Amino acid sequence: MSRPRRLRRATRTLTILGGVTLAVFGVLALFGSALAPFDAGERAGRPFLEPSRDHLLGTDDIGHDILSELIGGARVSLLIGLAAAAIAVVGGGLLGAVAGYRRGAVDAVLMRTVDYALVVPTIPLLIVLASYLERGMRSQILVVAVLLWAEPARIVRSQVLSLRERTHVLAARTFGAGAPYLIRRHVVPAVAPLLIAQFVRVVSVAILFEVALSFVGLGDPVRRSWGSMIQFATDRGAFLTGAWKWWIVPPGLCVAAVVCSFAFVGLGLEERFDRRLARGAQG
Amino acid sequence: MATDRLGDRHQAAGPILEVTDLRVTYDAGATPVQALRGVTLCVGTGDAVGVVGESGSGKTTLALSTLRLLPGEAAISGSVRLGGQELVGAPAEVVRRHRGRTAAYVLQAPGRGFNPVRTIGSQIAEPMRLHLDVSKPDARDRTARLARLVELDPDLLESYAHELSGGERQRAMLAMALACDPPLLILDEPTSGLDSTTKAAIAETLGRLRQEQGLALLVISHDFSLMADLTDDLAVLYGGVVVEQGPTRTVLTDPRHPYSRDLLGAYPSMTTQKDLRGIRGSAPDPADPPTGCPYHPRCTQAIDECATWAPELSPVAGRRIACLRGGVLTRLAAKNLTKSYRTGLRRTVDALRGVSLEVREGEVVGIVGETGSGKSTLVRLLVGVDEADAGTVEWEGRTLATFEKAEWADFRRRVAIVFQDPFEAVSPLLSVAEVVREPLDVQHIGSGSDRAQQVAAALAGVGLPPTDAFRSRRAHDLSGGQLQRVAIARALVLGPRLLLADEPTSMLDASEQAKLLVMLKDEQLARGMAMIVVSHDLALVRKVADRLVVLHAGEVVETGPGAEVIAAPSHPVTRALVKAAATLGTR
Ligand code: SF4
Numbered sequence: 001m002s003r004p005r006r007l008r009r010a011t012r013t014l015t016i017l018g019g020v021t022l023a024v025f026g027v028l029a030l031f032g033s034a035l036a037p038f039d040a041g042e043r044a045g046r047p048f049l050e051p052s053r054d055h056l057l058g059t060d061d062i063g064h065d066i067l068s069e070l071i072g073g074a075r076v077s078l079l080i081g082l083a084a085a086a087i088a089v090v091g092g093g094l095l096g097a098v099a100g101y102r103r104g105a106v107d108a109v110l111m112r113t114v115d116y117a118l119v120v121p122t123i124p125l126l127i128v129l130a131s132y133l134e135r136g137m138r139s140q141i142l143v144v145a146v147l148l149w150a151e152p153a154r155i156v157r158s159q160v161l162s163l164r165e166r167t168h169v170l171a172a173r174t175f176g177a178g179a180p181y182l183i184r185r186h187v188v189p190a191v192a193p194l195l196i197a198q199f200v201r202v203v204s205v206a207i208l209f210e211v212a213l214s215f216v217g218l219g220d221p222v223r224r225s226w227g228s229m230i231q232f233a234t235d236r237g238a239f240l241t242g243a244w245k246w247w248i249v250p251p252g253l254c255v256a257a258v259v260c261s262f263a264f265v266g267l268g269l270e271e272r273f274d275r276r277l278a279r280g281a282q283g
Numbered sequence: 284m285a286t287d288r289l290g291d292r293h294q295a296a297g298p299i300l301e302v303t304d305l306r307v308t309y310d311a312g313a314t315p316v317q318a319l320r321g322v323t324l325c326v327g328t329g330d331a332v333g334v335v336g337e338s339g340s341g342k343t344t345l346a347l348s349t350l351r352l353l354p355g356e357a358a359i360s361g362s363v364r365l366g367g368q369e370l371v372g373a374p375a376e377v378v379r380r381h382r383g384r385t386a387a388y389v390l391q392a393p394g395r396g397f398n399p400v401r402t403i404g405s406q407i408a409e410p411m412r413l414h415l416d417v418s419k420p421d422a423r424d425r426t427a428r429l430a431r432l433v434e435l436d437p438d439l440l441e442s443y444a445h446e447l448s449g450g451e452r453q454r455a456m457l458a459m460a461l462a463c464d465p466p467l468l469i470l471d472e473p474t475s476g477l478d479s480t481t482k483a484a485i486a487e488t489l490g491r492l493r494q495e496q497g498l499a500l501l502v503i504s505h506d507f508s509l510m511a512d513l514t515d516d517l518a519v520l521y522g523g524v525v526v527e528q529g530p531t532r533t534v535l536t537d538p539r540h541p542y543s544r545d546l547l548g549a550y551p552s553m554t555t556q557k558d559l560r561g562i563r564g565s566a567p568d569p570a571d572p573p574t575g576c577p578y579h580p581r582c583t584q585a586i587d588e589c590a591t592w593a594p595e596l597s598p599v600a601g602r603r604i605a606c607l608r609g610g611v612l613t614r615l616a617a618k619n620l621t622k623s624y625r626t627g628l629r630r631t632v633d634a635l636r637g638v639s640l641e642v643r644e645g646e647v648v649g650i651v652g653e654t655g656s657g658k659s660t661l662v663r664l665l666v667g668v669d670e671a672d673a674g675t676v677e678w679e680g681r682t683l684a685t686f687e688k689a690e691w692a693d694f695r696r697r698v699a700i701v702f703q704d705p706f707e708a709v710s711p712l713l714s715v716a717e718v719v720r721e722p723l724d725v726q727h728i729g730s731g732s733d734r735a736q737q738v739a740a741a742l743a744g745v746g747l748p749p750t751d752a753f754r755s756r757r758a759h760d761l762s763g764g765q766l767q768r769v770a771i772a773r774a775l776v777l778g779p780r781l782l783l784a785d786e787p788t789s790m791l792d793a794s795e796q797a798k799l800l801v802m803l804k805d806e807q808l809a810r811g812m813a814m815i816v817v818s819h820d821l822a823l824v825r826k827v828a829d830r831l832v833v834l835h836a837g838e839v840v841e842t843g844p845g846a847e848v849i850a851a852p853s854h855p856v857t858r859a860l861v862k863a864a865a866t867l868g869t870r
Pocket residue numbers: 540541542576577578579580582583584585586589594605606607608609610
């Protein structure tokens with residue numbers, strides 16, 4: 001009894017920690033331009049300045065204030081992560097629902113595609129896609145979504161498959177419920193918690209992928225995300241000078257913090273959902 | 284024994300009694316009472332015709348009108364021809380001439396017909412002295428012969444009425460009625476007030492008289508078993524009109540008018556294992572008879588027209604009935620259902636192989652079979668959530684497969700199902716109120732507050748508290764028995780005409796099982812709906828089912844009235860089921 005309880009308490013702590021961190025980054029993303037000392041696009045000082053009172057994280061090769069860039073990056077990174085995850089989860093979820101509902105050939109085709117999507121190695125695919133697509137936020141969102149839709153699709157499909165065989169759904173059909181009602185009243189409420197947990201997970205992976213994408217050159221040249229900051233810094237030889245300590249580490253840490261926080265929150269949600277499921281099952 | 288005829292009686296050509304469109308109104312009180320509203324009936328030579336009905340149906344008025352014995356305030360119209368003579372409008376002495384000679388009336392309540400201070404024998408002799416002009420010794424001789432004929436001890440002829448038992452008095456009454464050798468006896472409740480052995484003996488005597496003497500009988504009674512014993516033809520009287528008329532066997536074994544069916548259902552019989560059931564509603568007030576079909580206020584399958592159109596007798600399945608809907612409706616009919624499932628690439632399993640069955644309005648059909656007999660598949664086909672490979676399911680004569688959208692919606696409202704496991708059949712995410720309200724939501728019935736009211740009523744109907752606290756509980760937090768009741772409330776909330784209960788009690792403990800079954804049966808009776816109970820447990824099903832269908836390996840191996848199937852199972856599978864049920868003992 002005590003081990004699971006201790007585990008649960010640890011999960012709770014992590015979830016709260018993740019939530020608080022996300023809240024902080026959320027505020028930065030929303031009100032960053034007001035909080036940042038400089039405009040991220042403005043030449044705030046000489047290039048390659050080391051950290052000082054005026055520029056807490058120094059300046060980059062053009063003279064942008066790195067701290068301001070970092071704060072601006074929060075918005076871009078989070079936006080890409082959330083958008084990509086939303087597309088992946090909603091799109092994948094819909095495909096999964098269709099596969100599970102229609103069954104038969106539709107299901108077979110969709111699910112084989114999912115299988116391939118799950119086993120194709122990510123990084124090579126990223127590189128291939130990067131060479132075909134234009135640089136920019138839209139491409140990034142699209143690519144990340146394409147990489148991540150399969151898992152939600154698989155989960156939703158199996159849920160819908162089992163739901164449609166559940167007696168309470170059959171019961172609803174016997175008093176005349178059609179597909180729209182069943183989806184609204186029985187499928188969505190049952191799948192929603194799962195999807196939300198999935199969404200949170202996918203966001204964290206999406207943010208990570210964004211870094212990778214920027215690194216292979218798909219980053220938006222104008223609106224800098226944390227990923228493109230790291231890529232730029234590496235290009236400008238930050239690792240050769242000491243500049244990596246304030247130019248690469250901070251965005252790296254931010255990415256790590258956000259990714260971990262999303263993962264923690266996702267863990268907490270899943271745990272809660274599992275408990276609810278267990279309660280439902282034992283009646 | 285005495286096979287001697289009592290002499291050559293005067294035989295008229297054609298039927299002895301012919302009643303045509305007889306209407307009788309008593310005009311005594313403030314409002315005239317319409318006792319008979321157009322009755323047509325015919326008794327031929329040697330026929331035995333029964334008229335069955337509850338008190339107030341007009342059956343005694345009918346009996347009395349045949350000899351014009353009605354009180355003065357009765358206005359009579361139509362025609363009563365007795366031995367070829369029209370009695371309606373005939374002079375009193377013509378009528379009197381026929382009394383006792385063409386037809387004799389055997390009074391209800393034996394004993395009241397006798398004078399307490401004269402011997403039985405002299406009273407039996409009286410009519411022949413009056414009508415036949417026989418001498419006293421002849422009369423005594425004849426009386427003794429009559430006594431023997433009705434199996435009355437001739438020594439008793441010297442006794443007084445109060446010295447005789449009920450059965451003996453009834454026999455004396457018979458002898459008196461037979462005194463002038465009439466070709467027709469009119470028997471009004473001939474066995475009422477007698478114990479069952481005496482009743483049987485009298486019935487036997489009457490049957491013998493009919494055979495040996497070629498007597499025709501008109502039997503008026505509410506007693507179905509007497510009718511079965513005595514009559515060949517039966518008319519069912521309700522609200523002063525004949526609602527069903529045909530061969531007694533046909534009517535009694537397979538009544539087709541909703542009233543006859545309900546009346547038979549209310550009749551305690553040795554061959555039913557079920558509880559006595561009353562007919563909902565009350566008999567019509569003859570002072571203010573219902574318009575249209577007299578049964579429409581109590582009929583569970585009435586349509587709007589029933590209140591305005593009076594149905595006429597017309598032939599249905601070997602008898603005539605007066606019903607606008609052609610008699611008791613066949614709600615659901617399955618014809619030759621075949622269904623197989625794929626279990627592997629090439630293998631298929633035949634779940635059903637040509638199953639046919641029928642469920643009529645107000646009837647409870649038990650489908651019994653072991654696991655794997657195809658029960659669940661059949662249920663899915665019957666409620667239209669699955670399609671058969673071959674064969675059809677019909678709802679009130681229309682094939683499900685050809686249903687339009689509106690017809691489906693209607694079907695869904697009228698056919699409800701209760702599943703085996705309530706925890707499976709009810710979503711874990713919903714509250715009690717949400718569960719019960721779901722059908723109303725789906726069918727868009729009523730406003731929010733209407734729905735809340737209906738939910739409360741439905742919960743109260745299944746014996747659950749309709750309180751707010753209970754309604755907002757999460758359904759899965761209830762006990763199995765309570766949740767099954769919630770599921771039943773959900774099934775009943777739309778007022779279905781057919782309820783399918785698929786192993787409704789198998790997840791419950793024995794006492795809950797019994798309670799739930801009683802409740803289901805009560806609901807079925809109160810609503811007059813049809814019900815199908817599917818189970819592996821014959822002991823349980825026979826408690827509620829009128830008819831049993833035994834399913835084995837996807838085929839119907841036996842079907843018939845519940846009691847018959849259990850008393851004399853013809854198929855080995857049924858026998859095994861009966862045996863298994865019997866060994867369960869306590870249930
Ligand atoms: S269906 Fe109509 S006509 Fe037939 S018995 Fe019922 S009320 Fe009368």
